[in-house]
Amino acid sequence: MRRSNGRWTGLRAIFGARSRCISPASARAGGFVVKVAPRSSARFVAAPPAEAAVVLIFGPDRGQVAELAQTLVRTVADDPTDPFRVADLALSALQDDPALLGDEARSMSLTGGRRAVRVRGAADALTKQVSAYLDDPSPDAVIVLEGGELQARSSLRKLAESHARAAAIACYPDEGASLTQLVTETLAAHGVRIAPDALRYVGQQLGSDRQASRNTLEKLALYAGDGGQVSLEDAEQAVGDIGESNLDALAQAVATGQSGEAQRLVQRLFADGTNPVQVLRGLVRHFGRIAEARAHVDAGMEAEAAVGNLRPPVFYRAKPGMVAAARGWTTPRLQTALDRLLRAEIDCKTTGMPAELMCARAVLALSAAAPRQRARR
Template sequence: MAQKKAHEVDGWLARPQGAFPVVLIYGPDRGLVSERATLYARQAGFRLDDPFSVTRLDAGEIESDPGRLMDEANTVAMFADRRLIWIKGAGTHKALGASLKDLCASPPEATTILVEGGDLKKGAPVRAAVEQGSAGMALPCYVDQARAIEGVIDEVLGRDGITIAPDARQALKASLGGDRLATRSEIEKLALHAGRDGRIELAHVAEIVGDVSAKSLDDATDAILAGDVAGFDRAYSGWVNAGNAPFQLVSAVMRQFQQLEMLRAAVDGGASASSAVAAVRPPVFFSRRDNVERAVQKWTSSSIARGLERLQATVLAMRTRSQLDEPTARQAMLALAIEARRLR
């Protein structure tokens, strides 16, 4: 049995101790989970672009074909000394949990199983299988807090030798958080465009990260949650026509969905939508409270999870194809608005 507390994970990843054929990295911050999984795979010595040594699976594939993981784990690599089986999207999957339990009890030689999971509760089949298995290591990841955001800012800017003014740092921190990949991408964008002189000032943050009001962000976000397709289209067009970055709107919608995921969990646990929203800190602005309450009642846990997966894929697509960021963002958020309309 092996597991780490959230504050111990970075240290363990930097200097892993012991051999663990089955590693689970899980938590509500999908960007942080993905980032740490990639770091672990690289530090374990796997070439991530080598299809002979790295096999990628979705948890849903294993759930529909329970024997798939065992077959893959016991397949001998023909052109590599070791194999990595990388599983994404693990949630409340019983068949996957059963397979991981067997693999922890009798791990295959020269094969590592790396699992990315969502916000798994204690006792969930996947989490329990790894935490209780002698060959398993479970690593929890949680949403970026102030100290973690400071660390990402220092890491990204320090890598390029860029300094940042104190007031610019405070403004940047206020606009970040919620998802590690989104946080990192926003800082990298700022460093790329504003760091040519080696220092970032407040004006750079206002120009690059965005200076539109929170009201504009809320209008677009609430239209998505409510399934108001026309309202979203107007808000998005106005946002882009004003010269604002689509990425900032995607980040705001992602933060709203992460909050919605937490609120939905409270409602599923027996709380009312109104009491769950009232307990949020920092509080939901009063003019938006009814909209958020209706969204909590309408969006299910599974539909919220699908929305977050779509947004995360959008962030990655915008990073790799920056010239198409505007239509990429619009298409993804329009799909969410259509999904909300269907749920309604």
């Protein structure tokens, strides 16, 4: 079916052959199914149709959920950090003030352009608010909902999958062809090629989180260098087990005070079979590197330069967090943190208490103690 303004044909091109487009009247009643096919998700968030007023991105792959949401916000508002065009709302705030969602979406941007309203942790508690907003959505805003594993019976998911002005994107772990595509495209962006046996090995090592997988591939590209080719030996040396990437992410979350993310990551490591002592030792290594950089800062060096001097070099995506940690953590506080980690390892081995509990407590304590105000140096 076609409309002169291209509305329905444009949507069908994005959503793929499985989407149904019936009559405009039925569409207005919610009959137009807007489930974005996984293969079309990247294309959708890069060029969303104008009629998509609400986009729900959900699923077990939280890294992919965050990545697609960030891309969509950037597409709509250009700069995800622009306070005039982007509103970042917590579920609790929306529960306290049911009118807040619509108010933010309908607010005028002082700098012009469309607004993006991003809601993390979206759940069925928002269904009524979202449904009410969709009755009269703003043409100048897109609401981006980030959800977890919403089951098929979820009222929010049903609404997003059935309403003519909403869309739903399910994010499941990369596997098979999609995993191969992720590896080759990420490396190709750096001009790096990969041998077939190395590609198979890397695919076996990558886990169920798109963001963690992409970080691992970025490290592999850095190892190979622009224009390089990755052999099986290169892959074995540079990639290792994906658990190391998750451990790196945990260390960064702890050092920068992201308590919720740190707890999520440590539980994922436990679920993947990572030993709590291994987790604690990974944190000791990370805080030791922060202490090394901080020593240079104390001697008068800029934090960026101090982090740049670390060997092996800090992965570029991790540099902002490492620089912030080198600024914020003083040498005495770093020593206290290292002592806390060493005590936790001893407790894991000697107290008879569950090692995972001892480790998780240390993670929570350190992330809560991380400096929130960072003086620039």
